[in-house]
Amino acid sequence: MKRRTIRKWFWVWEFDQEEKWFNDMAKRGWVLDSVGFAKYTFVQSEPGEYTVRLEMLAHTPASAEGQDYIDFIEETGAEYIGNVMQWAYFRKKREAGEFDLFSDTDSRIRHMERIIKTLEIIALSNLLIGMANMRFAGLGLINIACAALLGYACMKIRQKKDALTKERALHE
Amino acid sequence: MAESIALTEAVYFILLTLTKPLHGYGIMQLTEQLSAGRVRLAAGTLYGALNTLCDKCWIRELPVQAGSRKKEYVITDAGREVLQNELTRLKQLVTAGEEMLK
Incomplete structure (x- = not known):
């Protein structure tokens, strides 16, 4: 094959x-x-x-x-x-047959919340490690850049989640 | 205490299908059949709902039979009561709708 x-x-x-x-x-x-x-x-x-x-x-x-x-x-x-x-x-x-993992808005929202929560934990630990490493100049900046990127990722996913939440208000 | 909040369609059908013991895939198939193909439960959504319903004690997991990995579930008395209340609520909605749209 x-x-x-x-x-x-x-x-x-x-x-x-x-x-x-x-x-x-x-x-x-x-x-x-x-x-x-x-x-x-x-x-x-x-x-x-x-x-x-x-x-x-x-x-x-x-x-x-x-x-x-x-x-x-x-x-x-x-x-x-x-x-x-x-x-x-x-x-x-x-x-x-058809294949979907999620069939309602609630479970899609819960999935996104799960992603956000996981990313937030990694972002926070990067931020803390970054701050602790600041005295080694460049090293800490890498962690802080990671934290910023993950923070941005959370924001992007939260936007998607909010759009779904609005939809749910109409269709229970 | 009687639950007065509306059930989601997914929960309503899961409870209905579990009036007899069934495994996950059976619940999906019977739901599709009972709703004439309109309601499809996706596997991930169903998994989450089954866990929530077990936590609420509206359904329970049956002991897994030897040689099978498939878990079966069945409705509890509490679950039956929820279902009965929901049916009363739905009937009321239909009656009100029919009366006003005459």
């Missing part, structure tokens, strides 16, 4: 675009088969054979809770592809 590996970078707030890219690739006959850091491997498949979804899990995939969740998703006919940190990737054959 033909394989190809593509190196591509997505910012953390671009998870929608990332997912869309996988599904565009799947439509063209390349389905995601394994994931690494900014590195994606695809295998040849029938065009449109698969739907691909990704999600930031509440627990690491290696933990009992994470495994319990992955088992549950697999029971519904999907296949776990792999993970990068807490991001899990799944695919399902279209003939096995």
